[in-house]
Amino acid sequence: MTSSVPGKWLLAGLCALALAAPASAQTLADAEGQDQPPGELVPPTSAVDFTAAQLDTVLAGDWRSAAERARDRYRHPKQTLEFFGVQPDQTVVEITPGGGWYADILAPLLRDNGQYIAAVAAPAPGKAADDTLKQKFAAAPAVYGDARVVTFDPKAPVFGPPGSADTVLTFRNVHNWVQAGTAPAMFKGFFKVLRPGGVLGVVDHRAAAGVSLDVAKGSGYLPVAAVVKLATDAGFELEESSEINANPADTKDYPKGVWTLPPTLTLGDTGRAKYLAIGESDRMTLRFVKPEGPAPAASVPSPAKAASSL
Helix, strand or coil: CCCCCCCHHHHHHHHHHHHHHHHHHHHHHHHHCCCCCHHHCCCCCCHHHHHHHHHHHHHCCCCCCHHHHHCHHHHCHHHHHHHHCCCCCCEEEEECCCCCCCHHHHHHHHCCCCEEEEEEECCCCCCCCCCHHHHHHHHCHHHHCCCEEEEECCCCCCCCCCCCEEEEEEECCHHHHHHHCCHHHHHHHHHHHEEEEEEEEEEEEECCCCCCHHHHHHHCCECHHHHHHHHHHCCCEEEEEECCCCCCCCCCCCCCHHHHCCCCCCCCCCCHHHHHHHCCCCEEEEEEECCCCCCCCCCCCCHHHHHHCC
16 A cells, blocks of 8 residues: 655655745746746745645545545544644644544654654553554554554653644543543643644534533533633643534433434434434534743732732
């Protein structure tokens, strides 16, 4: 199996051509004593256009199964990754990628000029490690390149050297960490591994407006405010939110919570047609950034001022 993702020499060549084109055009114009006709100028490929073209190539890759492609209409991978600002030359850490749905997109995208790292929780004592992703990557190096798998302790997670990642991504995982009580530690780990200015991208099931965290968390849905607080408490700033992964048909009031909907369909054949018609869950899509400079120190009142306020 081969991949048609452009390589590092193509990327370098595009940049070189973009830089060289104006000089070459001027040389030709000087030699002929006239300006080059505007219609013959070829604009350089922008980074955004280049990334979009690579994403199109990856999403059409023959290593993606028909079942994976069928979920594109719910997960909107191209629009989501563009919103998060992912580029082919970045170091991207995906947190708990499961079976690798996004790994099949991200690892090939980053294969030639970047680095994909899958961060998976270390197995519990006495349990064997899940090597599914390692085996997937090793079986098709032409597709995945040197994609890596690292393990972490959810209670004290380390995802790599401090400041080593450009982007950290997590898809539909925060609700699990909230239920396990490890969410604050996880977000602190994200903050530490990211470089200043790096991006944290979060997608998760969105609770109905006005529902508290205590009520919602057992259902798999989370209030947006609760996720924002986890991130800002860790030091992040919320840069932007998107409705890319919204689903207005999701009423969020099902017998088995979000797992009632596809792809899980926990109720089996009961109400199956109804839940398939609704589709996958309504999801928040949040882009956070690690500030470029140190966080401002908290203001500490003087003893006299503190006493006067009592």
